[in-house]
Amino acid sequence: MLRLAGVVTYYGPIQILKSLDLEVRQGEIVCLLGGNASGKSTTMKTILGIVRPRQGTVEFEGQRIDGLPTEAIVSRGISLVPEARRIFGRMTVWENLTMGAYTRRREAPAELQQDLDRVYGLFPRLRERADQKGGTLSGGEQQMLAVARALMLRPRLLLLDEPSLGLAPLVVREIFRIVRAINKEAGVSVLLVEQNASMALRLADHAYLMETGTMVMSGPAADLARNDAVRRAYLGY
Numbered sequence: 001m002l003r004l005a006g007v008v009t010y011y012g013p014i015q016i017l018k019s020l021d022l023e024v025r026q027g028e029i030v031c032l033l034g035g036n037a038s039g040k041s042t043t044m045k046t047i048l049g050i051v052r053p054r055q056g057t058v059e060f061e062g063q064r065i066d067g068l069p070t071e072a073i074v075s076r077g078i079s080l081v082p083e084a085r086r087i088f089g090r091m092t093v094w095e096n097l098t099m100g101a102y103t104r105r106r107e108a109p110a111e112l113q114q115d116l117d118r119v120y121g122l123f124p125r126l127r128e129r130a131d132q133k134g135g136t137l138s139g140g141e142q143q144m145l146a147v148a149r150a151l152m153l154r155p156r157l158l159l160l161d162e163p164s165l166g167l168a169p170l171v172v173r174e175i176f177r178i179v180r181a182i183n184k185e186a187g188v189s190v191l192l193v194e195q196n197a198s199m200a201l202r203l204a205d206h207a208y209l210m211e212t213g214t215m216v217m218s219g220p221a222a223d224l225a226r227n228d229a230v231r232r233a234y235l236g237y
């Protein structure tokens with residue numbers, strides 16, 4: 001479904017991604033592990049065309065998307081829940097969600113309502129708080145709003161950049177449960193960047209380990225969870 005091959009990305013003169021390869025198959029949850037500054041968020045931004053690869057290709061559903069504007073990539077069915085959940089703090093929950101559907105504004109209001117109902121079904125708390133300003137939600141509620149907003153685009157591939165950052169374990173479990181439901185019930189493929197490696201490896205089908213801009217390991221998530229080097233560096237036992 002998604003394939004990065006030989007991707008090289010720079011910020012100014014500094015090379016961040018060094019011939020990166022990555023694949024997400026239809027229906028899979030793939031997790032991307034790696035230390036701070038290894039280039040995980042840059043990988044997400046490269047997929048979405050927020051930064052441009054200098055070399056290499058990004059293909060989505062068999063077609064090249066590198067070089068396309070971000071809106072065009074999003075409207076093909078990829079949406080991103082960015083690091084640090086950039087919701088609109090001064091807008092209400094409802095406004096955040098309807099903004100999330102902006103690429104489809106020509107559609108009938110009934111469809112918008114259907115999508116709202118669907119995400120409210122996944123996140124009942126957001127329905128209760130529809131008129132509350134995004135900035136006044138708790139951290140966990142803001143993360144739910146960020147995921148819900150991304151789902152309003154009806155993505156076929158959801159990119160999640162550290163959804164558990166700064167959240168209490170119970171909320172993290174809730175968010176992982178919802179990600180699993182979105183994947184299993186709606187068939188949305190997921191690329192997940194996570195520091196919480198043990199939970200991510202339990203959720204994912206396939207995993208990649210990245211260091212300083214390149215993949216150093218990949219395989220079934222269960223295999224990486226058993227790997228000694230991964231355990232020492234990321235699982236802490």
Ligand SMILES: Nc1ncnc2c1ncn2[C@@H]1O[C@H](COP(=O)(O)OP(=O)(O)OP(=O)(O)O)[C@@H](O)[C@H]1O
Nearest residue numbers: 011012016034035036037038039040041042043083
């Ligand atoms: N806009 C930018 N301009 C210049 N350098 C950048 C920019 N964004 C990121 N970098 C640098 O690129 C490198 C990789 O950053 P990136 O955000 O991809 O790491 P990451 O793996 O997501 O790390 P973390 O786990 O801390 O979020 C870092 O050294 C960072 O300082």
Ligand SMILES: [Mg+2]
Nearest residue numbers: 040041042083
């Ligand atoms: Mg990051």
